[in-house]
Amino acid sequence: MSPFTGSAARTPRWRHLRVGLADGVATVTLARPEKLNALTFGAYADLRDLLAELSRERAVRALVLAGEGRGFCSGGDVDEIIGATLAMDTARLLDFNRMTGQVVRAIRECPFPVIAAVHGVAAGAGAVLALAADFRVADPTARFAFLFTRVGLSGGDMGAAYLLPRVVGLGHATRLLMLGEPVRAAEAERIGLISHLADDGGADEAARTLAHRLAEGPALAYAQTKALLTAELDMPLAASVELDASTQALLMTGDDYREFHKAFTEKRPPKWSGR
16 A cells, blocks of 8 residues: 555544554554454444555555454444345445445555464455455464354455355365354364464464564565455466566665675674565
């Protein structure tokens, strides 16, 4: 995303999220613990807009997405979203569904790694938010459930039918999206849905540790790796290797590439600038 901004000022406070930034790590917390962090229209919109703002800030080098209380996110709020959508016309429904997809695109397209710290339930839209992240760090209490067919809707919501087969394979994705059955942490790790299984109660700490490791690394290299992973999902091999070649040629002109060589010859750790 472009770092250039127009007239709009940076948002000083987010009504539906708790946001912190320290040492290059942004922490975004879904903070409705009494509702298992169920998402509202405002929460979706805040996530969409926050990710766009953070993507323009050079200060952010990694992001942790977490949930307060007993779980990560129970999905869309039944009363505030499902009840409201029953009264919407098709144009309004399309606006809403496009907005939820924009959140997923923002997670995939932002220029820094996103780590979902999952404990307890990650259901419906909550499961897709975790799926869209670059890393899913979970503790043994985590359970993922793609519940869309259970409310009479397509399992392919918010890009789930695109992303999930690429993470766990078509067979597992078909089962999870069709049946909507919960997948507990041990199975989620076995099929590749979890990147790292932390100790009991340790998902947030493990996610922060990973985020700080990433924040201290070569940010431009990570950003381009993420961009290539997303772009090349649907490319033929010839296009992929050409894109890889042009990306590497560009990075070879960067400060971090020179810094690695200098640090190697001086027998010291590199000091990455992200440039």
